Amino acid sequence: MTGELDASGSTHLLDGRIIKIFDNAIDNDQIERIYNALSIASFAFNHSSTDETVDFREWSAELSPIDFVTIDLGRLSMKCATDHAKCLCTCTSVFSSASSYGDNAFVHQDSSHGSSRISVLYYANPHWELEWAGETIFFSGNDARIAISPKPGRIVVFSGDVRHRAGIPSRHCPGVRLVISARFKPNKLM
Structure with missing residues (x-):
């Protein structure tokens, strides 16, 4: 870790919801360690984005939320979620997804509309080329409005209902494109 999170990051506003991007919060050695750990993780072809897309499975590896918050990336993700929610948060789920050319992806929400839950994405590839695509797309209604490149070590924080x-x-x-997705539930006000 670099030890410090640039509190400003870059911010996008979408339908009144803040999407925050943090770059350079994780040093290159840590990026490599996380990638190497995911490279030997037990991925299974059992994840689906929504209940309606269960026939289109995705590769994922479940991670323990309890263990996740004890590592540097987990603590940093919790800080991002806590700052975003403006209250203490609890990590409720963590998984890594692996996608490659030809896979499917569906528009979804990580929590129900109006929920206060927070999602944190960490792009885990140590190298990514622009021509490889793989951007996370955020929607307003049925219109794609924001595309975020999977830059190595990048963290994206947003309300789970986006x-x-x-x-x-x-x-x-x-x-493959590797992403760690962590979901947080706000506790009580700070």
Whole structure:
């Protein structure tokens, strides 16, 4: 870790919801360690974005929320969620997804509309080329409004009820797009 999170990050506003992007919060050694750990994780073809898309499975590896918050990335994710919610948060679920050219992705919400839950994405590839695509797309209604590139070490924080879709890598991408998704539930006001 670099030890400090740039509190400003970059901010996007979508339908009154804040989407915050933090770059350079994780040093290159930590980026490599996280990638190497995910490279040997037990991925299973059992995740679906929504109840309506269960016939279109995605590769994922479940991670323990209790263990996640004890590592640097987990603590940093919790700080991002807590700052976003303006109250203490509890990590309720964590998983990593792996997608490659030809996979499916669907527009979804991580929590119901009006929920106070927070989602944190961490892009886990140590290298990513622009031509490989894989941007996370955020929607206003049925209109794609914000695209966020899967830059190595990037963290994105947003309200779980914001509609979004994981980007699928292009045919030029030689590997998989790895993302860690952590979900947080606000506790009580600080």
